[in-house]
Amino acid sequence: MRALDVLSGAIRNSFRSRLRTSLTVIAIFIGAFTLTITNGLGTGINNYIDTQLSSIGAADVMTVTKPQEQTEQADGPTEYDPDAGSAISADGPPGTTVLAMNEGDLESLRAIDGVVSAEAVVSVRPDYIQNGSGDRFEISVGEAGESPDLVAGAFEPGASETQLVLPTDFVEPLGFSSNEDAVGSTVTIAVSDGEGTQHELDATVAGVQEPTLFGSTALMNDALTSSLFDLQQTGVTGDTGFASATVRFDDSLDAAGIDDLKATLVDEGYAGVTTADQLGAFKAVIDGIILVLNAFAIIALIAAGFGIINTLLMSVQERTREIGLMKAMGMSGGRIFGLFSLEAVFIGLLGSAIGAVIAMGAGTVISSVLSNGLLEGLAGLQIIAFTPLSIATVLLLVMGIAFVAAVLPASRAARQSPIDSLRYE
Amino acid sequence: MTSTVLSITDLTKVYGSGPSRFDALKGVSLDIAEGESVAIVGKSGSGKSTLMHIMALLDSPTSGSLVVDGHPAASLRGAKLNELRNRTFGFVFQQFFLTPTATVLENVMLPLVIAGVRPAERKRRAMDTLVRLGLGDKALNRATDLSGGQKQRVVIARALVNNPRIIFADEPTGNLDSATGATVEDKLFALNREQGITLVIVTHDEDLAARCDRRIYLKDGEIVDSLVASPATAEAVAA
Numbered sequence: 324m325r326a327l328d329v330l331s332g333a334i335r336n337s338f339r340s341r342l343r344t345s346l347t348v349i350a351i352f353i354g355a356f357t358l359t360i361t362n363g364l365g366t367g368i369n370n371y372i373d374t375q376l377s378s379i380g381a382a383d384v385m386t387v388t389k390p391q392e393q394t395e396q397a398d399g400p401t402e403y404d405p406d407a408g409s410a411i412s413a414d415g416p417p418g419t420t421v422l423a424m425n426e427g428d429l430e431s432l433r434a435i436d437g438v439v440s441a442e443a444v445v446s447v448r449p450d451y452i453q454n455g456s457g458d459r460f461e462i463s464v465g466e467a468g469e470s471p472d473l474v475a476g477a478f479e480p481g482a483s484e485t486q487l488v489l490p491t492d493f494v495e496p497l498g499f500s501s502n503e504d505a506v507g508s509t510v511t512i513a514v515s516d517g518e519g520t521q522h523e524l525d526a527t528v529a530g531v532q533e534p535t536l537f538g539s540t541a542l543m544n545d546a547l548t549s550s551l552f553d554l555q556q557t558g559v560t561g562d563t564g565f566a567s568a569t570v571r572f573d574d575s576l577d578a579a580g581i582d583d584l585k586a587t588l589v590d591e592g593y594a595g596v597t598t599a600d601q602l603g604a605f606k607a608v609i610d611g612i613i614l615v616l617n618a619f620a621i622i623a624l625i626a627a628g629f630g631i632i633n634t635l636l637m638s639v640q641e642r643t644r645e646i647g648l649m650k651a652m653g654m655s656g657g658r659i660f661g662l663f664s665l666e667a668v669f670i671g672l673l674g675s676a677i678g679a680v681i682a683m684g685a686g687t688v689i690s691s692v693l694s695n696g697l698l699e700g701l702a703g704l705q706i707i708a709f710t711p712l713s714i715a716t717v718l719l720l721v722m723g724i725a726f727v728a729a730v731l732p733a734s735r736a737a738r739q740s741p742i743d744s745l746r747y748e
Numbered sequence: 749m750t751s752t753v754l755s756i757t758d759l760t761k762v763y764g765s766g767p768s769r770f771d772a773l774k775g776v777s778l779d780i781a782e783g784e785s786v787a788i789v790g791k792s793g794s795g796k797s798t799l800m801h802i803m804a805l806l807d808s809p810t811s812g813s814l815v816v817d818g819h820p821a822a823s824l825r826g827a828k829l830n831e832l833r834n835r836t837f838g839f840v841f842q843q844f845f846l847t848p849t850a851t852v853l854e855n856v857m858l859p860l861v862i863a864g865v866r867p868a869e870r871k872r873r874a875m876d877t878l879v880r881l882g883l884g885d886k887a888l889n890r891a892t893d894l895s896g897g898q899k900q901r902v903v904i905a906r907a908l909v910n911n912p913r914i915i916f917a918d919e920p921t922g923n924l925d926s927a928t929g930a931t932v933e934d935k936l937f938a939l940n941r942e943q944g945i946t947l948v949i950v951t952h953d954e955d956l957a958a959r960c961d962r963r964i965y966l967k968d969g970e971i972v973d974s975l976v977a978s979p980a981t982a983e984a985v986a987a
Contacts, residue, residue, distance in 0.1 A: 325864050332861075339849050648845045651806055653834025654862045655827065741806045745841065 333665035351674025354624035359682035365613035423564030476530030490539035635732035647744025663733035671725025759812035787957035790966035838907030897928030
């Protein structure tokens with residue numbers, strides 16, 4: 324028997340008992356639909372995080388701190404160590420401190436293999452932002468990453484001109500008519516120095532960005548950051564030390580190379596965290612949730628697998644005579660097995676294809692409804708997204724489950740003896 | 749002199765063991781020549797169906813030897829066995845065993861599909877065979893829509909379509925009234941006469957058996973009698 328005949332025979336057979344096949348297909352459909360939606364949810368959220376990642380941090384940058392060495396919890400007060408350096412409070416749970424870093428630390432960081440540059444992370448706290456003589460607004464600023472997700476304009480972190488990217492929610496209050504209108508105009512930013520004197524600095528709006536996961540932050544280029552910092556440090560004497568340094572590493576490093584670099588940093592007494600690491604925690608939580616949801620979908624699919632076993636067993640029972648006849652006519656057990664297992668795989672394909680198509684339709688509708696409603700604040704988030712790979716994975720997985728389910732009934736059919744099947748009652 | 753297509757020697761078949769042991773065949777020897785028509789006659793339980801199943805390679809004997817078309821059956825396995833079944837045998841059953849949901853043409857094509865014949869060719873051959881049996885206009889009907897006699901002619905077409913050497917017929921007229929039965933018998937014997945296809949008919953119908961060249965009587969798993977029809981009788985029946 325030709326392979327094509329086995330295939331078409333299997334497809335034809337699955338339509339013989341339409342009601343039974345439809346019910347099994349519905350069971351598979353439910354599982355496949357759920358799995359596609361939950362997968363889409365994972366893809367959508369992780370896509371969003373990736374976009375955020377590229378807008379807030381470059382891939383070849385890590386933040387390096389000097390963690391305080393764990394002191395043994397001893398009875399009584401800890402003895403003073405003059406070499407330990409001074410502690411600075413840092414991000415993290417209340418009470419988290421790191422050791423202050425100085426120029427010497429930067430030098431030793433630059434000496435590490437793979438490190439391209441090491442700069443102190445300076446924190447600039449502008450007082451306000453103003454357009455011409457309009458209202459003044461408080462603004463928080465951050466350093467730009469590699470590729471901010473801009474809705475208007477273009478941004479070069481390395482430009483010599485002082486530039487910044489405005490969040491969209493500042494456009495209207497600052498008196499611009501549109502995002503495009505804001506691009507290219509000059510705004511004034513003010514900072515106060517250590518003695519309380521206020522300094523003003525002009526900067527060009529290079530682009531406009533949707534608010535990110537981290538709130539609405541204006542992004543500044545290196546030139547603007549250093550100019551503002553210099554103004555802020557006016558009158559401050561001496562080396563104040565800083566909490567962290569930005570290390571730019573060789574961008575040819577792969578994940579293993581980055582891990583090696585981190586290990587080297589730990590050996591030297593530092594701790595390095597890339598932006599991907601910071602968001603990695605987010606991703607891990609989301610992946611965990613998606614995994615649990617997927618597990619439910621797979622339970623539904625396994626239940627549907629038993630439906631397939633049932634359907635096929637009945638179908639083998641019904642077609643006992645036919646199987647006997649085909650064997651008497653020289654059909655091999657292997658072909659009979661193929662006929663029944665392909666029938667199951669076809670039922671699986673039918674259920675999962677319908678499930679995937681409807682899930683894609685439903686997912687697209689749901690995510691567009693949500694992004695205009697409940698999730699409007701998270702611009703650029705398409706909560707459910709589909710990739711051809713994840714759809715193909717769902718289809719193959721369901722077909723695999725169907726095949727496994729078919730093994731018992733199909734091998735029973737393949738082993739059937741022709742005379743037992745043809746014996747008259 | 750004609751060659752032997754089926755040769756069995758001292759064949760036994762035992763079902764079960766101990767107190768439930770049942771000897772279905774107790775040493776049967778038989779040679780069937782090419783183009784011969786043989787009736788195996790016996791009551792139910794005489795072992796005639798078991799004998800037919802073993803001859804058609806559907807069952808294996810407990811002891812004894814079977815040679816089909818020069819191939820010792822004991823040495824046949826897997827693909828070779830399946831190919832021999834497909835190429836050599838055609839089956840006509842009392843209960844038809846037609847696939848009810850498929851068309852007449854599809855039912856007739858089944859042995860060709862199993863043999864792996866190309867779609868266009870198998871359609872043509874199945875159609876030719878149906879036309880020869882006077883069922884050309886029924887080709888696209890569902891098998892269930894036919895009368896008993898038509899169904900049995902479809903079964904004969906299916907047995908015939910792959911040009912077998914031997915057709916095994918198990919009570920071919922058992923489910924038909926005598927008039928239709930006679931037509932079906934005529935078809936079978938015509939094939940035997942005109943195309944030289946060997947015919948092995950298992951029956952308890954004496955009239956049908958009498959039309960065969962040879963009658964083998966089975967009782968309790970043994971051949972009790974063997975009659976060769978005189979040419980005069982055979983001609984008289986044929987006429």
